[in-house]
Amino acid sequence: MVVMSLLPQSHHTTLVSVPRDLYVQIPPGSGQYHKINTSYEFGSNNGANPAAGGNAAAAKVSLVTGLDVKYWLTINFQGFREFIDAIGGIDVYVPDSFTANYPANDDPSINPNWIKVHFSKGMQHMNGQTAIEYARARYVLDNPAEGSDFARSARQQIMIKAALTKVKQMSTWPSLYNALSALQRTIYTNLSLADLMQFALKMDLNNAHRVGLSNQNVLVDATAPDGEYILKPSNDNWQAIKDYVKKQLYT
Template sequence: MPPSPEPQPYRSMADQPAARYSQRTPSPSSWQQGPAPAAQQNAQPYPAQPYPAQRPLVIGGAPSSPGAKPRRPFRRRRGCQIGCLGTLLLFIVLGGLFIVTMQKVLAFGSAISTQSPLSTQTGYMNTSDRVNILIMGYGGAGHDGAFLTDSLVVMSLLPQSHKTTLLSVPRDLWVQYPPSSGNYTKINAIYTNASNGNANPIAGGDAIAQKVSLVTGLDVKYWMSINFAGFRKFIDAIGGVDVTVPDAFTARYPKNDDPAINASWITVHFSKGPMHMDGATAIVYARARYVLDNNAEGSDFARSQRQQLIMKAALSKLKDWHTWPSIYGALDALKQTMYSNLSLADLTQFALKMDLNNAHRLGLSNDNVLADSTSNDGQSILLPRNNDWQAIVNYVKQGLYN
């Protein structure tokens, strides 16, 4: 095996031009030079390196090792750190808002219901059975007949198909109460009597729901009461509602909802067509009954339809994400407005599954199964035609299933 070549002396970069020149034009004196002194060879024990033309010269601190990754500039690392910190802060803020919102929502659910907020009595509306809830509205403290339920509407829902029926029950329907007592009263007085002037709303709600079940033949287990005074504040909190008025009318209306407090009256007019209503206007529209120029709008059935329009508009407004920034104020207003024996979770599912745009509307009135009458003490009342209570049940059943 031939011996390996001896190492060549190292040439510095300063020596390179001379070396290159000497290679091109060797001088005679170089022929006579012998090997380099031993001391010089021992001083440089590694092979001579050629001029690094084979490697690119990179300015800016490029690594000498071909396989090493370039180091990221400090500015890019700093930008990444700031971006990560901003994302973290955003998640913290959103998480805090979520926690605060959930706390408010759960507190709201506890305040408006006899049930815990996340409980369910209906399987979160996953049942195939019909779910009926009685919505009753009253004027509230400071009004004449403060807790007379002048609005009675049964919302009947088939959760699987979203089929919704709204059944209006007239306030002047003459019924026996307490049951089997032989005493009679208008159905709108049951709540205030059973609740002892709203002191026991659960007893009042249960009593009126049982009576409506008996009259209509529907299984009305659930109820929700609405204070119109609080509902006015709720409408204002969500920025008003947009309602399409189906029929124009003019009516007289007590200046502050109660002639006993302020005997003066005002005249209100609603034109046919779209209208934006604040809380006060919405309540006047829903409750006006002393109509001057359109007899049909003066009936209990027409008032019930107007109230349904307001409720529909309010629900639509709540589903609009533009309303969400005002949700805290809306929840505070509703705390003083509603009470139910359904949990917040069930009420939410009920509202989401209702199809109010295609809802079927029924109403008990003197146009179908009821007749005008007068009580022994001179009150204007409504009774079943020919005193046939079963005819009411049959009418409701036919309206629901046909």
């Protein structure tokens, strides 16, 4: 999950990654705890009501970060590919090389096999398929640091910044409208197309600040009762997360 914050006057933009393994109470008031990435699943009743799922996820992220998350957007894998292809691909600087195993198909019931993907350090031009492989790659074979969820979160922030930078570079309103129309066909959001366009154009991406909640700042590794790996606030201090985000937002 990535939260994008845009300050109205300065247009200062911050991307805040919230790790999927953060252990939170879902549904609210239930006394039951799950990883935060399941908040959409619970809220949407397994995808039956995307709007409810988006609202539930936004509310949970707001509660954790202290940010007032009014707007939300979800996109599936195919939609992500189509959007990146619609804008002509993106230019991404890969900070470190790695090779990973990657699912041959989004749906393992169609094809359960795996393929190897490799990314070389340096500037790369990526189409939709390559972009999603880079953003999602988890089972890294030769560079353990790139196999963590924190590394994946960082890569996803890189992809978001690159995609929005490409959108801002579009020279005409029709080309921008067409690109965002392609995006709108494959997403669920409570933003209108006009809002999406305004949001994309106002962001200061040259000076965008990237923040990640991790076990290097306000979170600690832990184990759930069922033995699953999770993340929790250091010393169970949820307020410290909000304070950290607030401080980072204005740096």
